[in-house]
Amino acid sequence: MTVAADGSALELRGLSAGYRGRWVVRDVDVAVRRGAWVAVIGPNGAGKSTLLKAVAGLVDHTGEVLLHGEPLSRLGPRARARAVGYAPQTPELPEGLTVTDYVLFGRTPHLGPLARESRADLEIVADALDRLDLSALAHRPLRTLSGGERQRAVLGRALAQRADLLLLDEPTTGLDIGHAQALLDLVDHLRRADGTTVVSTLHDLTLAAQYADELVLVDRGRVVAAGPPADVLTAELLAARYAARVTILTTPDGAPVVAPVR
């Protein structure tokens, strides 16, 4: 199934991915326009995180991952890290680091031969902290943050990479509704202002519909539906794929709202 085939920034062709030779994502074809936001949705264990990890080059995969027409596999690790920012669902958080140190890691692929950060790198980090409402926590050890604060720091690190493609795995997990909206607004601003292409997983289907241009519904490793949110978020499809009982309402501006019913 193809999402927006022309002028694609990211194209997945026949992508299968998995662990130790067992494919849990199979034969995925997706194309994403530059500056578009595609949300990968689907039930638990469907393969959403694995799909993002395959694009980030972190799990075994076959098929092609093209960024602006170039296979990502041809890039070395540093070039790949400059091109693709990835915020994992459950990141490893190194002991003893402050928030600033951690977000500064996002600049590592851009550092020169002496590996010292420049004033510009520090400004990018300060900007990411400011936008994520983390400036007051800049010098706190990462381990002392609340779950939602930590989640924002993880996004800050990916934003500091200033990559063309942002892969966000469940970026709103653990965030209250206000911080979730602020974070999604920020990502939306970046893709509109800088043309950053965004692929995220999102369990909150209502938020997915409000921020993503297109949804890709994955079930048991395969894409089973793709298209504009209103086409994908139907009560029938969600019953079939999630075993969920829902009714679809609409916001005043016409976006679908997925409401569970007892």
Ligand SMILES: Nc1ncnc2c1ncn2[C@@H]1O[C@H](COP(=O)(O)OP(=O)(O)OP(=O)(O)O)[C@@H](O)[C@H]1O
């Ligand atoms: N490191 C791993 N080794 C082996 N199997 C794995 C590994 N990580 C995930 N899997 C398996 O791959 C399948 C897809 O997992 P994945 O995390 O991609 O699903 P998901 O759609 O992101 O799920 P969720 O919504 O629960 O986060 C699952 O069956 C999972 O158990």
